[in-house]
Amino acid sequence: MATDIQDLLARSLLAVRTLRSSVNQVFERFRNGMKEDNSNENKERSFLNELQQGLLSVNQNLGEVEKLGSVITAPAGPLLSGNSALLSLDPVLDKTPLHSQLLQAYKWSNKVHDVANHAFVLLNQNSLKRSTLPSGGPAAKRLRTAQQNFHKLPPQQIDAVIDTQKRMFPDLDIKIHRPQGTAAVLEVTVGRAMKIIIVLRGLILETVNVRGLDEQSFKDNGELDIWTKSKYLVYLKITEHACAALLHFYMPHRPDIAFRSFLTWLNSYTSLFTIPCAKCETYLQDNLPPTWREFRNLKPYHEGCRP
Amino acid sequence: MGVVCVASYPVPEGKSGQQIVDVLQSRLEQLGAEKSGQFNVDCETYQSQVPSAQNRLVHLLHNSEQPATCFAVLDTGTCLVADNLFNLLMLKLKNFYPTRKGFKIESKGQRYSLGDFIIKIGSVTFGQNISFKGILVEVEYCPCMVPGDCWDLMKEFMQGFMGNCVENPSNYLKTKMDIMYTPADTIQQYLEHFKTFRKESLAVTR
Numbered sequence: 001m002a003t004d005i006q007d008l009l010a011r012s013l014l015a016v017r018t019l020r021s022s023v024n025q026v027f028e029r030f031r032n033g034m035k036e037d038n039s040n041e042n043k044e045r046s047f048l049n050e051l052q053q054g055l056l057s058v059n060q061n062l063g064e065v066e067k068l069g070s071v072i073t074a075p076a077g078p079l080l081s082g083n084s085a086l087l088s089l090d091p092v093l094d095k096t097p098l099h100s101q102l103l104q105a106y107k108w109s110n111k112v113h114d115v116a117n118h119a120f121v122l123l124n125q126n127s128l129k130r131s132t133l134p135s136g137g138p139a140a141k142r143l144r145t146a147q148q149n150f151h152k153l154p155p156q157q158i159d160a161v162i163d164t165q166k167r168m169f170p171d172l173d174i175k176i177h178r179p180q181g182t183a184a185v186l187e188v189t190v191g192r193a194m195k196i197i198i199v200l201r202g203l204i205l206e207t208v209n210v211r212g213l214d215e216q217s218f219k220d221n222g223e224l225d226i227w228t229k230s231k232y233l234v235y236l237k238i239t240e241h242a243c244a245a246l247l248h249f250y251m252p253h254r255p256d257i258a259f260r261s262f263l264t265w266l267n268s269y270t271s272l273f274t275i276p277c278a279k280c281e282t283y284l285q286d287n288l289p290p291t292w293r294e295f296r297n298l299k300p301y302h303e304g305c306r307p
Numbered sequence: 308m309g310v311v312c313v314a315s316y317p318v319p320e321g322k323s324g325q326q327i328v329d330v331l332q333s334r335l336e337q338l339g340a341e342k343s344g345q346f347n348v349d350c351e352t353y354q355s356q357v358p359s360a361q362n363r364l365v366h367l368l369h370n371s372e373q374p375a376t377c378f379a380v381l382d383t384g385t386c387l388v389a390d391n392l393f394n395l396l397m398l399k400l401k402n403f404y405p406t407r408k409g410f411k412i413e414s415k416g417q418r419y420s421l422g423d424f425i426i427k428i429g430s431v432t433f434g435q436n437i438s439f440k441g442i443l444v445e446v447e448y449c450p451c452m453v454p455g456d457c458w459d460l461m462k463e464f465m466q467g468f469m470g471n472c473v474e475n476p477s478n479y480l481k482t483k484m485d486i487m488y489t490p491a492d493t494i495q496q497y498l499e500h501f502k503t504f505r506k507e508s509l510a511v512t513r
Contacts, residue, residue: 192453212450214308232423232450273450273457283460284467287422 005072012068019061026054151202155182158203161256162186165263171270172263179224187217187224188263191270194235196242197226203255205246205262210239237291237303238269248295268298279305309423309449310457310488312480313496314465314473315503316442324430324439331428331444332417334468340421346429347371348494349413350501353397353404365404366501367397368494378494386491409435412501414443423449424464431504440504443497444469455484 029050034043159176162184166174173189186198195217199207211217211230219225230236245265251258276283277290278299290300294307301307318327348370355363368378377394379387387393397404414429427445432438446465451457458476465473476484479495 192456193451213452234423234450273460276459283463287424287464289460 008068008072012065012072015061015065015068019058019065022054022057022061026051026058029054151204152182153202155184158184158200161203161259165260168260169263169267172267177224185224185226188266189213190266190272193269193272194238196266197224199226203259204252205250205255205259208239208242208246210235210242234272234288234291237288238272241292241303242266245295265293265295265298268293268300271300275300277302277305279307308452308488308490309425309447310451310454310461311445311447311493311496312454312458312461312465312473312476313443313445313493313500314469314477315500316444316469316472318441324442327442328416328428328430331442331468332419335419335421335426335428338421338468340419340426342417343420343425344418345371345415346418346427347413347415348429348497349411349415350498352407352410353400354407356403356405365397366498367394368498370490370494370497372493373490376490378491380494380498384495386495388491410505411435412440412505414497414501425449431501433504433508438508440508443500445493452487453485454480454488458484 029047034047155178162174162176166172171191175187175189177185177187179185184200186200188196188198190196192213195211195213195215197207197209197211197217198205207226209226209229211228212232212235215230217225230239245262249258249261249265272291273283273289275290277285278294278301280302283289285302285304288302290302290305292301292303292306293299294301316327316331318324348368351367353365353367355365364382366380368380370376370378375391377389377391379389379393379397412431412433414431416427416429419426419428425445425447427447429443429445431440431443433440444465446461448457448461448464451460454476458480462473475481477496477499479492479499483492
């Protein structure tokens with residue numbers, strides 16, 4: 001049955017093709033028109049003959065197609081053609097939100113355009129610059145070259161900076177050591193509370209280590225001892241806080257300001273044992289005095305009382 | 308070496324010294340203190356035999372915290388810090404400075420550490436028959452060097468487990484408030500307390 005239908009379909013397709021080619025031939029002849037080598041009368045007759053033959057063959061072919069078409073019937077039952085059948089199903093236009101979506105998108109893009117226009121006008125009025133200096137001016141250039149050199153300042157300059165800090169903070173006893181050439185290591189005695197070793201790279205603070213007044217700053221062989229940790233819990237805790245402060249005050253572009261702020265903060269530790277916590281107003285928490293100082297107002301807090 | 312405060316802890320009537328020591332020890336252990344050995348502070352007294360000298364006394368003290376050192380304190384308060392060999396020297400001088408018999412007094416007990424604090428709870432014994440006289444609690448705050456700086460802090464700590472029996476620094480400590488603390492100052496504080504214990508016990512026997 002199925003092969004029958006397929007056979008019929010193939011034959012009818014063939015018939016349609018021959019019909020099309022015969023129709024093509026007829027129109028071809030029309031287009032070429034009459035040939036010129038014969039006499040007029042002959043010419044007309046042969047042309048009409050050819051035309052008639054052509055039309056006859058068209059007629060014949062057409063008859064064949066109609067005959068085959070009448071034989072082919074629609075197959076019983078639904079046509080199983082998989083997903084391709086869905087192609088013929090038209091979407092219900094009323095149910096798709098296409099129109100409203102398009103409308104929304106259009107409104108939105110209109111709005112973006114408007115806002116961008118406003119922003120453009122406003123930004124043109126106020127030119128945003130990161131510094132007050134004219135970009136590319138001589139001052140900017142000088143600043144930039146100066147910034148790059150802060151990690152390799154000459155020792156005399158560092159000594160001068162430290163001397164001014166010494167005058168500013170009389171409670172800090174600053175000693176300068178240079179165990180490895182130019183890099184300075186400061187041994188700062190903070191009042192009668194503690195000693196702190198500060199390693200500098202240029203003027204940039206590199207490492208800190210806090211120890212007690214009775215703990216040695218020098219090893220037995222006379223070398224400066226930078227790394228040995230304190231044996232007291234309170235100084236270990238302060239070392240942690242000082243490292244945090246180091247990061248807080250870190251300013252690679254203005255290390256002199258960072259240095260001064262750090263020393264100001266450090267100076268507040270002269271009252272390490274004498275001042276109670278600003279929040280809980282007691283001296284001890286976990287058997288430790290208030291080991292943390294606020295970075296701005298320098299008030300003492302326990303580690304657990306920090307605001 | 309930090310700042311040390313030695314305080315006597317009162318023993319109420321009807322309680323034995325050992326009971327009070329146990330109470331103090333259990334309080335400390337509850338606070339999280341850890342035992343770190345025994346300690347011992349003893350004091351011998353030598354009396355001058357030279358008639359012209361005014362009955363001068365020399366107190367010879369040892370502290371287990373400084374085991375290789377010997378402290379000799381005069382009545383005037385002058386303190387000599389010397390090697391342990393000084394003991395043998397005193398033996399050589401026994402014709403001039405004989406020991407006062409039955410005058411040996413010492414404080415010994417458990418040593419605790421808690422954070423940066425060292426706490427020693429000692430029971431004081433006196434005389435030949437080693438009779439119990441009282442309790443001395445020594446609290447040391449190791450990081451600080453100056454008594455005046457950390458007195459309030461230490462007072463708060465001591466009040467944490469001893470109550471209000473320490474309000475003001477002792478007379479000796481008051482004179483040392485603003486200078487660096489030394490081990491000799493601990494000895495002087497012990498000697499002060501030993502003297503009062505001796506006085507009390509001698510007053511009772513008379």
